Amino acid sequence: METVNRYLTSWESFWSSSTETPGEIFWDADPAHAAQQDLVLFQSYADPQLPIIDLGCGNGTQTRFLGDHFAKVIGTEISPAAVEISRTKNAAPNISYRILDVLCPADAQALHDEIGDANLYMRTVLHQLSPADHATAIQSIERLLGVKGVLYLIELSSAAEPYFAQLITQYGLPPGLARVFQHEITPGMLNENDLEVLFPPDRFTVLRTGKSRIHTVHTLPTGEVAKVPAFYAILRRRQR
Ligand SMILES: C[S@@+](CC[C@H](N)C(=O)[O-])C[C@H]1O[C@@H](n2cnc3c(N)ncnc32)[C@H](O)[C@@H]1O
Incomplete structure (x- = not known):
C-alpha cells in the first residue's frame, strides 16, 4: 500500500490554489528585506564556485535573488505546483528548479552525485516538518553539502510563539496564516537552543549563529510589516 506523504x-x-495575489503568501517578503539580510552574513563563508540550492524554495522569490549573487542556483521543492510557479515567475538563465523531498536522503544523494558539493539556503522549512522528521532532513542536508558546502539556515525562534500569540490577540489571525491552516499545514517551532541536537557537533561545525527576523508581507494596523522573531545559523560538515 502506498503511504500518503x-x-x-x-x-x-x-x-x-495560490492566486499569486500580492500579500497572499505570508512569508513572501521582498528579497530586498529578506534574503539580503541573510546574504551579508553567509556570503563570506560560502565558496562562490559551488552551486547554491534553495531547499524548499516555495515560489522562488528568494531563489531569484540568490541568482543575482551566485553563478548557479537550484531551487528545490516537494510541491510540483511550487516548482511550476517558480519556473514561470522567477526564471533566470542561471537558475533551475526541480522536485526534491528533503525527507528523501537517497534523492539528495542522487542530486549530489550529479552536481557535487553545494551551498544550501534554507528559509523557514525545517520548522514545517514534524520533529520526528528532522533527523532525516538533516541527513539530506549532509549529503547535499558534501565536504565543501555551507548551509545558511533561518528559522522561527522560540520567541515566535509569544509573538504570534500577541499579534493574534491584538489584531486577529492574519489572512496569510489562516490560509496556511486551511491547507492543514501545521507549523511547529524550533528552538535555537536545540541547534546542537539537530546538528550534532561530531557531524557539523556551527560557524556563526544569531538572532534574526522573518520579514513577512503582512502589514499591521500600525503600518509596520510583521517581522517574526527568528534565528540564523551558518554551518558546515565537520572536517575530518
Ligand atoms: C514556509 S515555506 C518557505 C518557502 C521559501 N523557503 C521562502 O522562504 O519563501 C516552506 C516551504 O517548504 C516546502 N516543503 C515542505 N515540506 C517539504 C519537504 N519535505 N521537502 C521539500 N520542501 C518542502 C513547502 O512546499 C513550502 O514551499
Whole structure:
C-alpha cells in the first residue's frame, strides 16, 4: 500500500490554489528585506564556485535573488505546483528548479552525485516538518553539502510563539496564516537552543549563529510589516 506523504498533499494543495495575489503568501517578503539580510552574513563563508540550492524554495522569490549573487542556483521543492510557479515567475538563465523531498536522503544523494558539493539556503522549512522528521532532513542536508558546502539556515525562534500569540490577540489571525491552516499545514517551532541536537557537533561545525527576523508581507494596523522573531545559523560538515 502506498503511504500518503502529508507534506506533499498539504503543500501541493497550498501552492496549486495560490492566486499569486500580492500579500497572499505570508512569508513572501521582498528579497530586498529578506534574503539580503541573510546574504551579508553567509556570503563570506560560502565558496562562490559551488552551486547554491534553495531547499524548499516555495515560489522562488528568494531563489531569484540568490541568482543575482551566485553563478548557479537550484531551487528545490516537494510541491510540483511550487516548482511550476517558480519556473514561470522567477526564471533566470542561471537558475533551475526541480522536485526534491528533503525527507528523501537517497534523492539528495542522487542530486549530489550529479552536481557535487553545494551551498544550501534554507528559509523557514525545517520548522514545517514534524520533529520526528528532522533527523532525516538533516541527513539530506549532509549529503547535499558534501565536504565543501555551507548551509545558511533561518528559522522561527522560540520567541515566535509569544509573538504570534500577541499579534493574534491584538489584531486577529492574519489572512496569510489562516490560509496556511486551511491547507492543514501545521507549523511547529524550533528552538535555537536545540541547534546542537539537530546538528550534532561530531557531524557539523556551527560557524556563526544569531538572532534574526522573518520579514513577512503582512502589514499591521500600525503600518509596520510583521517581522517574526527568528534565528540564523551558518554551518558546515565537520572536517575530518
Ligand atoms: C514556509 S515555506 C518557505 C518557502 C521559501 N523557503 C521562502 O522562504 O519563501 C516552506 C516551504 O517548504 C516546502 N516543503 C515542505 N515540506 C517539504 C519537504 N519535505 N521537502 C521539500 N520542501 C518542502 C513547502 O512546499 C513550502 O514551499
